[in-house]
Amino acid sequence: MTAAYERVQAARQKGRPTSMYYIQHIFTDFLEMHGDRRYADDAAVVGGIAMLGGMPVTVVGIEKGVDTDEKVRRNFGSAHPEGYRKALRLMLQAEKFGRPVVCLIDTSGAFCGIGAEERGQGLAIAENLMAMMGLSVPIISLVIGEGGSGGALALGVADRVWMLENAVYSVISPEGAASIVWKDAGKAAEASEALRLTATDLYGFGMVERVFPEADGDFAALCDTLRTAFTQEFEALRTLPVQAMVEQRYQKFRKIGGDAL
Amino acid sequence: MPLISKDLFKKPNNALEGGVDAQPPAAEERTVTCSECKAVLPLDVFKAQAHVCPRCGALHAMSARERILWLVDADSFQEMDAALLPQDRLGFPAYAGKLRKVQQESGEPEGVVTGTGMLDGMPCALFSMNPEFIMGSMGAVVGEKITRLFEYAAAQRLPVIGYIVSGGARIQEGMFSLMQMAKTSGAVLRHSQAGQLYIAVLTHPTTGGVVASFAMEADIILAEPKALIGFAGPRVIEQTMRQKLPEGFQRAEFIMEKGFVDRIVPRDAQRRELSQLLRAHRKEGLA
Ligand SMILES: [Zn+2]
DSSP states (O other), X not given: OOHHHHHHHHHHOTTOOOHHHHHHHHOEEEEEOOOOSSSOOOTTEEEEEEEEXXXXXXXXXXXXOSSHHHHHHTGGGOOOHHHHHHHHHHHHHHHHTTXXXXXXXXXXXXXXXXXXXHTTHHHHHHHHHXXXXXXXXXXXXXXXXXXXXXXXXXXXOOSEEEEETTOEEESSOHHHHHHHHSSOGGGHHHHHHHHTOBHXXXXXXXXXXXXXXXXXXXXXXXXXXXXXXXXHHHHHHTTSOHHHHHHHHHHHHHTTTTTTO | OOSOOGGGGGSGGGTHHHHHHHSOOOGGGOEEEOTTTOOEEEHHHHHHTTTBOTTTOOBOOOOHHHHHHHHSOTTOOEEESXXXXXXXXXXXXXXXXXXHHHHHHHSOSSSEEEEEEEETTXXXXXXXXXXXXXXXOBOHHHHHHHHHHHHHHHHHTOOEXXXXXXXXXXXXXXXXXXXXXXXXXXXXXXXXXXXXOEEEEXXXXXXXXXXXXXXXXXXXXXXXXXXXXXXXXXHHHHHHHTSOOOTTTTBHHHHHHTTOOSEEOOHHHHHHHHHHHHHHTOSGGGO
C-alpha cells in the first residue's frame, strides 16, 4: 500500500462528508435551485444561493449522496451534461448579480453513458471551462473528496483551487491508469503513486493554492476554518479590478506545463 | 473515468499509415494495401488522393504534417515552436523510453504541429494533431503549442484551423495533461473575444479531454465522414451501461444528427470548404 493510494481510499471513504454537508455547515440560508432549463435536473449536481456571513454567494457542488437510495438518485456523483449545464446557468446568474461562486468538487468523473454522449458530455464540460475562464466574479473551487478528471475540472477553473488534506485530483482514476498503462487494474496503488494526485503533490506543482488539514476528522471544525477562508479570500479577490482578476486566473492556468519549456 | 482509450486506435481505418512506412524503400514500386477493401494501390496515387482509397472510399490516417502540407498553398507553411520537447515531469514509469521510441517512429518531437500558412492566398494559423504520437494524446507541450498558436492568432488577427485527432489526455503527464484543457480553453476564449474565427475539423478518432475542450469550442465544427467523436470511448460506455452500443453510435453522422457538428466534409472537399469559410469571414471584405 502506498501513501498516495491511502489518500485515494480516504477520499472515497464511506461516511466522508459530501457537498451538502459543507453547504449546510459553511453557509446559511441555502436555497437550492434545480434544473438546467434545457433538458432536466441532474441530481448529481446541487446548486443554489446561500449566505457566507453577510455575503450572498452562489454555491455549486457535485453530490455523491449519503445513503444507498440517495447515491442511486444522484448517480454516485457522476454528472450528465445537464448537471454541468445547471452549474453553468447558476454561475452566469451569479455573474449577472455580482455574486462570488463557490464550487465543491467530489466525483469519480463525468458519467460515461449513452444519454450523456447523445446530449453532448464533451461540449458541456468544454463550455464550462471556457465560461469559467472568463467569468467576471470571483470563483473558489474546493476539492473535498475525489477530483475525477474532466468531470471535476468542469467546476475547477477558478481564481483559487483548494483541496482538503485527503482529497485527490487526477487526470484518470488509478484503476483506469493501471489498466491502460499496465493492462492490470489491480495495480491501482502503483498508479496512484505515479499519477501524483495528492493534495501535497498538486500544491507542489502550483495547481492548488491551499491545502486544508482535516482536523483529525472533526469536519465541523474544518467547516469553521473554511468559512473564514472563503470570506477572507473573496474579500481579497473583490478588491481586484475585474479585468485584473480574470487575467490572473488565465495566467495561473496558462503557466501550467509551460514554465520549463 | 478514462479520458483516453487505446482501442480506438486499433480500428482498421487507421491501420494503413503504419503499412506505408513499413514498405521497403524501393522507390516507384512502392504500394499500399487498403485495410478496408484490400485494394493494392501505388503509394503516389494513394498520397495524391489524400489517403482516401479510390476503390472503397475509406479514409486512412494522415500524419499531422501531411495534413498541413496537403491543405495549405505550396511553400507557405511556417512552423512555430518546433523545438518544444515533451518532458517527463512526473518521472512516470516507462514514459521517457516511450517518448524516445515514438519520436523515432513518427519523426516528430511531439503530438501536434503548429504554424501559419496561406489557403488560397488567405493567411491563417494552423494546428494539426498526430494520430501516431501516443494516440494523439494531449501532454503539456501539445497544450502549450496550441495555446501559443491561439495567442499568436489573436494578436495577429488570424483565423485558426485545427485538424484534431486524439484519444484524450496523456496519462503519463498526470494533472499537467488535465490542466491543458483549462489552458487551451482560455486561449480559445481570448482568440474568440478578439473576434477571430476558429474552425475545428474533427477526424477519426476525437475523444476524451480534447472533445471536452478545444474540439468543441470552435465557431464552426466540421467532421470527416465516419469519424468517431465522443467524450467517453465506446468500450468504456459499454462497460458502464452493460450493453452493446448501436451501430454508428458516436460516428460523425450520428453526432451531426444529435446537433454537435456543423457539417460532415469528405476529404476532397475540405480545402474548398475551408477556403470558402475563410473568404466569408474576411474582414476587409466588409469595407
Ligand atoms: Zn479501400
